[in-house]
Amino acid sequence: MTLLRATAHLVYSYQSGSFLSAVEQIGASRRVVTLSVAGAVAGIGWWLLRWWTGPGGSEVSTALWRDEGRLPLRRSLGSAVLSMVIVGMGASLGREAAPRLAGAALASRLSDWARIGTAHRRLLAACGAGAGMACVYNVPLGGALLTLEVMLGVVSLRLALPALATSAIATAVSWTVLPPGPTYQLPKATLSASLIGFAVLIGPLAGLAAVGWVRMMRIAHEHRPTGWRPLVSPLLVFTAVGALAIPYPQLLGNGKDIVQLTLGTQLTAPVLLALLVLKPIATAGSLGSGASGGLFTPTVATGALLGALAGHGWALAWPGPAAGFTVLGAAAVLAAAMQAPVAATVLMLELTRTIDALMVPLLLAVTGAMLVSRRFDTPSIYSVRLPTQ
Incomplete structure (x- = not known):
């Protein structure tokens, strides 16, 4: 998140306020040039990453459902960094992909070091991905439920405990850098x-x-x-x-x-x-x-x-x-x-x-x-x- 914010502030030359305000303040031609540069960074960056790391995917869903919870660490971290950079430059994509990918890849590598079996590796990779989501948006319970309902496809007490623990820890740690308030400010809405x-x-x-x-x-x-x-x-x-x-x-x-x-x-x-x-x-x-x-x-x-x-x-x-x-x-x-x-x-x-x-x-x-x-x-x-x- 620090990389994303630093990229956005550098590219759009602003120190405070919303991202949209900064985009609106720059000229029309600069918007086009900035997105063109982002496209060049994306194209060259991912091409070089594939050349450097060789074959192998870096999708969390693929790792969980097809690859026994395994994710290539270099490819995943490199893809996460590139994703943060282009989103910070204005790409119309979500910012949660990077922390989800990084969390799952690190959990996968730690599982290999600890020689954990396939079932537990898959669980930990899903928990890492959910924790990445939780800390970015300050949604510890939502991140845990995303781990269970979306990434693992089942809600059970055995799986819920590690999902809740990892999301809670990740969110608490993120408070040292990110504000703990809500992502969106909602005017009062009364039931009617x-x-x-x-x-x-x-x-x-x-x-x-x-x-x-x-x-x-x-x-x-x-x-x-x-x-x-x-x-x-x-x-x-x-x-x-x-x-x-x-x-x-x-x-x-x-x-x-x-x-x-x-x-x-x-x-x-x-x-x-x-x-x-x-x-x-x-x-x-x-x-x-x-x-x-x-x-x-x-x-x-x-x-x-x-x-x-x-x-x-x-x-x-x-x-x-x-x-x-x-x-x-x-x-x-x-x-x-x-x-x-x-x-x-x-x-x-x-x-x-x-x-x-x-x-x-x-x-x-x-x-x-x-x-x-x-x-x-x-x-x-x-x-x-x-x-x-």
Whole structure:
């Protein structure tokens, strides 16, 4: 995280304030140039990394489900560093990929040194990945549930104890560097009949959106370039994203600022609609170009945009808390995209530090989204990145 912040502050020449504010203050041409440089760094960096480390993947999902919890340490740490750098430069990818990958790779290497068996190596690698997620977003319980529900696919007492312990320790250690407060500042949202009604509506819509989102990520991953093309593909795609950022600077970065803007009702309906279309395209294009990064925050941002846009129309007929509409959309899309309703619910509650007013409508929205996504047999955004056999 220190590397990501240092990169962003260096590239965009700012000392304080939000990443979006810094992007908005620089000229249009500099946005394009910065993203072009990020694309060049991504293309050359990952090509050199593959040349240096040889064959072998550096995906947490692949390691857990196909490779007995084994991750190549040099490839994984190198990929994590590159991911942090390009996200700090404005790539439309999530920042959580790097700590997840580093945590899992270190756990894998320590397991090998200790000569731990396959089952325990896989467990520890998953715990390392979940702990990386937990410390970045200050979500210890959500990180533990992500370990169990998403990475291991089962929730049991035997597995829960190490998952909870590692996420708690990682989060506590991160407080020495990162602020312990919530990731998103949520205006007060009171429980209302309007919010309950909106939850029933937004759930199925979010489920459909999650189906489309996951399919986009699958197509992007399946069409990642091979041979010499990874050298130039990120340059071309990132330059295009930089051009789109001239009218829509919110596209740059992982999407954290988009979520905060929607929570504060600071975006008009036309801008919400444009970002709802362009943010998934920018993320899928960045992933499909050969760059490596996370999908957690881009998924939350997509759901927040959907919830805020739908809330605009809903409020015309039945006024309610705009921030609540946004949170419900974000949680529902996240749950359906990850295929993890419990983890997604807890993650959104921890990210916003709210529970009383939103718990019941949030559960209704998540349930509706899960029913629709399961109807289409939708996999998780993490499992679609598994290599085909």
